[in-house]
Amino acid sequence: MTRRRLIQMVGTGTGTAAAYATMQAMGFMATPAAYAGTPDLPIGSGQGRAVTVLGAGIAGMVAAYELAKAGYEVTVLEATDLAGGRNRTYRGGDTIVEDDSRQLVDFDRDPSLYFNAGPARLPYHHQGILGYCREFGVALQPIVNENRGAFFQDDAAFDGGRVLNRQVVNDSRGIIAEMLSKAVGTGVLDQELSGLDKERFLDFVSSFGALDDGTYTGTSRGGYVDAPGSGLRPPGATLPVLDLGELLASDFWGYKMHFGEGFTQAATMMEPVGGMDMIAQAFAERVGPMITYNAEVSEIRREGDGARVTYRTPDGSARTLTSDHIVVTIPFSVLRDIDNDFSAPIRSSIEACGYVAACKAAFQAERRFWEEDDKIYGGISWSANDITQIWYPTAGFGQQKGVVVGAYIWSNSIGERFGDMPLADRLELVLEQGSKIHPAYRDAVTGGSSIAWHKVPFAKGGWASWDDDARAAAYPAVVAGDGPFHFAGEHMSYLTGWQEGSVLSAHDCVNAIAEHTRLADL
Amino acid sequence: MTRRRLIQMVGTGTGTAAAYATMQAMGFMATPAAYAGTPDLPIGSGQGRAVTVLGAGIAGMVAAYELAKAGYEVTVLEATDLAGGRNRTYRGGDTIVEDDSRQLVDFDRDPSLYFNAGPARLPYHHQGILGYCREFGVALQPIVNENRGAFFQDDAAFDGGRVLNRQVVNDSRGIIAEMLSKAVGTGVLDQELSGLDKERFLDFVSSFGALDDGTYTGTSRGGYVDAPGSGLRPPGATLPVLDLGELLASDFWGYKMHFGEGFTQAATMMEPVGGMDMIAQAFAERVGPMITYNAEVSEIRREGDGARVTYRTPDGSARTLTSDHIVVTIPFSVLRDIDNDFSAPIRSSIEACGYVAACKAAFQAERRFWEEDDKIYGGISWSANDITQIWYPTAGFGQQKGVVVGAYIWSNSIGERFGDMPLADRLELVLEQGSKIHPAYRDAVTGGSSIAWHKVPFAKGGWASWDDDARAAAYPAVVAGDGPFHFAGEHMSYLTGWQEGSVLSAHDCVNAIAEHTRLADL
Secondary structure (H helix, E strand, C coil): CHHHHHHHHHHCCCCHHHHHHHHHHHHCCCCCCCCCCCCCCCCCCCCCCCCEECCEEEEHCCCCHHHHHCCEEEECCCCCCEEECCEEEEEEEEEEEEECCCEEECCCCCCEEEEEECCCCECCCCHHHHHHHHHHHCEEECCCCCCCCCCCCCCCHHHHCEEHHHHHHHHHHHHHHHHHHHHHCCCCCCCCHHHHHHHHHHHHHHHHCCCCCCCCCCCCCCCECCCCCCCCCCCCEECCCEEEEEHHCCCCCCHHHHHHCCCCCCCCCEECCCCCCCHHHHHHHHHHHHCCCCCCEEEEECCCEEEEEEEEEECEEEEEEEEEEEEECCCHHHHHHCCCCCHHHHHHHHHHHHEEECEEEEEEEECCCCHHHCCCCCCHHHHHCCCCCECCCCCCCCCCCEEEEEEEEECHHHHHHHHHHHHHHHHHHHHHHHCCCCCHHHHHHEEEEEEHHHHHCCCCCCCCCCCCHHHCHHHHHHHHCCEEEEEHHHEEEECCCCCCHHHHHHHHHHHHHHHHHHHHHC | CHHHHHHHHHHHHCCCHHHHHHHHHHHCCCCCCCCCCCCCCCCCCCCEEEEEEEECEEEHHHHHHHHHHCCEEEEEEECCCCCCCCCCCCEEEEEEECCCCEEECCCCCCCCCECCCCCEEECCCCHHHHHHHHCCCCCCCEEECCCCEEEEEEECCCCHHHHHHHHHHHHHHHHHHHHHHHHHCCCCCCCCCCCHHHHHHHHHHHHHHHEECCEECCCHCCCCCCCEECCCCCCCCCCCCCCCCHHHHCCCCCHHHHHHHHHCCCCCCCEECCCCCCCHHHHHHHHHHHHHHHCCEEEEEEEEEEEEEEEEEECCCCCEECEEEEEEEHHHHHCCCCCECCCCCHHHHHCCEEEECCEEEEEEEECCCCCCCCCCCEEEEEEECCEEEEEEEEECCCCCCCEEEEEEEEHHHHHHHHHHHHHHHHHHHHHHHHCCCCCCHHHHHEEEEEEEEHHCCEEEEEECEEHHHHHCHHHHHHHHCCCCCCCCCCHHHCCCCCHHHHHHHHHHHHHHHHHHHHHCCC
């Protein structure tokens, strides 16, 4: 097998694990090191040693928190005036800053009226970040990620109309089960089923697809024309089965209808009560005194066994800090433009890492038309148009007003196009495309805000995206670090775009620094 | 088609809607009346007329609320000292009363430590009950109903070990898709697929099952042996595919693994923040002054065009109330033992209605082992043993203590057996069977409480269960009512066991009373 074929396999997501294993065996990748877990450093073990952390995002604050607990002298330099990095929740009165614009967020002030512009959900198995929520008492609630009452919409199928999620999902199951049931009946699968109870297998398939005597004629799972009620209102007809040709013509099934089964998307998904930045605030409460805000790093240099960082303050003056270790959590999209004397392989890694032009737009609606008109409580409707997703708020069910995310884009081509539009044109596009799913959209919505992460200073992208060549050739060097320089952040993981990647990579840095200290103290 | 065959069709759930339609056409059932919606009666239209409502459950309080708004003089007689009926949430210090026992609930007092003994979830399309939540400002949160991180367990399969929900669900999809893909390849389904793009259909099937070149070898949807991490920890091997023979031997697929796709179970499911009885309390705040508590109805008689109700007070004395209308929401399991002069068809209806011996048991755990050890946040694990389900709390994620529902039983044979056991033996059974899913169970759990609804005074059952003969022959009479007597409650609906049935049937009664008033006033 060629290296290229291997990388292709990884890229298409087929046989990924096998491909990685082969790549390791062929020497294209370093062998994985076991994750050492949340650091549990001896109290006082870091005394007398200084660490500078660049960036007060989640990775930087995790590193600062764990190192400070062990007695290291920690300084965090943060370019903005806020802790959290891309963990950012906007509320009424906040300002969204892009390279060429400033937007005042026009929501009312209310605990349920917020917009998680960056990460917005926590999978149940992301135990690093969830562990801090538990430790810090950050209240969590389930987030509705998959909603059978929401919609799919594609201009190319079903006359461009919206189609109910539960119909798409359950009719697909039914059609697949009916076809398989018929095939089993012909005997063509007898070899596959040898040694198994064929009748029981047919029962299994029938139950899976809600078949009626081997055929699929619709199911209550998909919904009713006439739902059962009180009095003399028995269950009426179920919704007619969707046309398979239309279903195949749609983009619903490429990944969207299976989205909620994904490793990082399946229930239980959670969010902090009140907004994702409750996590950032909980960290900031603990590491805040170590943070210097509005400190824009301009130069990173070795000095002796340690390093020196130069940063600018708001008054334009430059200051320097020297320390034994530097934990660099600045996104590589930003770091590559900061003067440094990293080793050549590190500089190559930093250059090689791509970033996603992720965008979101959010509106306050004066009434929750999605709840009142369409019985949608949280979750996502999927559009084949640029807006890609409509996210409904999990917070504040039944209240009058709500904030809906009218677009969530993570395709670079769409995101760059969207980001290039004047702010008003972005909102008009979101209204126009969203109206195909919700006719009430335009009437109920006021103002709105959008964010194009590749245009946000000190972020310059939504999250890292290593292509397979870069992952194989460039990434291992920066994982290994470079003398006093240790790198953390979501980009330093295979969990790019997730806060868990920031947490685990920060743990790696902390453990590496602690090990360096231990060896130096021997 | 014979009447019996029709009823069988309804009973097996196949072709239910068609069977009902045929039954109507054949005169076996009354034609459905359209639901008239939430009553919107003219203010003052009920003045000068008295209505007695029997029972301060959800149906009774809905009727009282709507009638009182229109000016009717409403009295609600409630046999217990609490409003809500089977909408009951237990907290530390509460007492669970059964015919032959009293249990003091031993949970700590904390907003997250409660146990919804009756209804525990609200489907998104139950707009009657949700409408009152919206109107009354009852805060709602999503409830985790389907959790891919929870377990199935059946002594008869997989050596009795627990099996991860996401493996069961996604391996089933993968196995079914692979079989179908192979069958399509043989051409045996060409006729079924005529007129369709066969390659695109294969892509659809492949995407559905996460196939790799037509075969299923496991998927990240089911989970990893080595999950991706930070640093040099790429996605490792996915979990091995479950053995199809073991899967077929298990009881996972009869309905349990499709449970979350059900019409009344699919996302979004909700619960009131703080417990289901927040709804009962919100009603009681509004209709409380009309309720006479501890009033046990002993006799219901016609008197003129109206009716007379006799009830006993705690001091043993009997009192009577006469009124123009009576809204009877007492469960038929209880009503059949109250002296009355209902018409013969009504009495037959009341006799014909069955009740479910539903049971639950709940414990306080001193630590949330399901979260800490098993990464389970809310949702349900399924057992093939008597306990049937373990429900994990959606409230209070990440807190130290939690209340887990260790058994939820709705099979009559199991429920009766469970209800007959001494209280301590019930809890021992729940611990023993639950330990097969959670080895930490016994260590973390203290005390506990259980409820067998068929032994609860003034309930005598979890919810109504009309068999098909009773639904066809007996139910229509009681829907029609009987002079001054109008019947409401979950049993007066095709939504038995759901509060929505109580709400909608109460609306029916209110609308019928209003129509009677309108005609009398002409």
